[in-house]
Amino acid sequence: MAGQACKYAQQCFEQGFIGGDWGIEGDLTHDLGDNWRDFNSQYIPVFLAANPDKTKVGAGLACGMLHTICKGMAMGDLIFCPNGSGIYYVGEVTSDYYYAAGEILPHRRKVKWLAQGTSREEMSQPLKNSAGSIGTVCNITKYAQELEALLEGKKPPALTHSDESVEDPSVFALEKHLEDFLVANWQYTELGQDYDIYTEDGEIVGQQYPSDTGPIDILAISKNKQTLLVVELKRGRASDNVVGQIQRYMGYVKHELCEPNQDVKGVIIALEDDVRLQRALSVTQGIEFYKYQVSFKLIK
Template sequence: MSIDSAVGKLRAADRDMRDDPPNSIKAKDDVLEEYQPIFQFQEIGELTKQEFKDFLLFENNRHWTGLHRKRSMMTEDMDRLRDGLQTLVNEEKDLASRVQTAKEQVDGMGKATISAILVTAFPDKYGVWNNRSEEALKQLDVWPDFERGSDFGHRYVRVNDVLLNLSNELDLDLWELDALLGYVVKYDEDQQETIEDTEATGEFVKERHLHQYLINHWEQMEFSEEWEIYSDADDPEAGVEFSTGIGRPDILLTHTSEPKVCVLELKKGSTSDRAVGQLLRYVGWVRGNLKDLEGVSPNADVEGRLVVNEPSEKLEYAISVVPELMLYEYEMQVTLNQSA
């Protein structure tokens, strides 16, 4: 797909999005008014731990849901964090080097957090690189090629060049472009069904709630005894909604001691057996792209696990004939204790 074709699709999507703008668009001015000043070079020396943690929460930035997960790690040494952020927003220095330095200096800071800070500080200059925007660029066939051996900083510059090009063609700032890219990320029919509200009690109201719960409490899950969330040099949580270009698996896992990879898909409520086809699609993609997974053996075994609340008989039959797939049930309990 050419850049012109991508721009045409984005223009059409933008018209649809404006009919019912997402919160990230509605709240843009308020968010930038509050947080843009604190990420300017001359102000970062006064940045407090609470201010930074507050920005990472979706309820405050109104745009990104997963930034807060590494907040304790990033704020453990506030002097290092302030130094890293001052380097990141110092426009007198080369973009690639300051992005690379900030990432190396601040533990837990990956591409999503770095680019969220940059677009907040300079929404006309720097775009967002996270798994969602990467998936959109891949689906639009404008994802850039990287030079072999290029570091994170130089890869971000290549991604930002594409985002700037789209931004200029669409006459949107990079904050709104990121919202638009999120809007155009397509899900198959089963994924669309899983984000519908459910009337049944005892279930997670949305699949995303289950997803966020598992990520936030991974160390408490039985899975964590043998599996960890995939990470790479660009992002300590690269396996969360991993970008493939054919959809985003909920969680990509690697085994802690064996050459094995697992695709974990989460579904709420009673799940159709069509979910098996979706999971097989992701397993097949991972199996065909093992060489591109950092730190993973190109001969690794790949399996899939489907986590549901109510496995239907059809689903159980469908998954029983695929040895690489396993089915799990989740249970949710709520306990009310009278206060003293």
């Protein structure tokens, strides 16, 4: 996303670049190692100094996205940039990082844009959710097949059903798209009574939040701002291995994101558990287990 509310998208398209800002000044060329964690360690304090009203959560996300723009994207990668009117400009990254001092979005990559973009209305609902779910930069590589079909002028395959009474067959894909469904319906869940998915400047940033041991499915914060909640989703049965996984995420949150007056808790959500998971959780503090149920009804 080129600036808040896509305000720089047209300029990026016309001038052939994409970039970021976040109040971090100066050429980053010599600080762009392959490891984004090292970059974050160096620039989170810089970001917080330039944005004193932001949190450590926002700082970590901003620096991670800046590193993605400057280093994580490779030459030849395709990017999709919304213009704010339902169209995504599509372009190929054609240069390494460069710094445009005094310009908007000064941390830049050159882009060769295609003459014609693609419409958001042609995207499947899961792709719409992913493409618009997380601030400035998100990785939509898992939708590559659908995106390639869109660029060839083909619409993505639709879910089919044999019952004409079903108005929205997409609910049958709930288990496959559990994360997007949970985020969209968070306020109606038991967790939504006490926690909000983490947002910055009105945008959800707590979905697939990056950590040094992998992305956190959902990062939420209690309504009193005292507790950060790590949510790990498992599509199907959860084994005891997930306990160690969520503990690693919680450790990252505790040491890297929590403010001095905050603590961290965890929630595992799966279709079902087993005795090994129950045993592991019985001697583990701060982690709860929830089962999800898929329900579908036809009412005449």
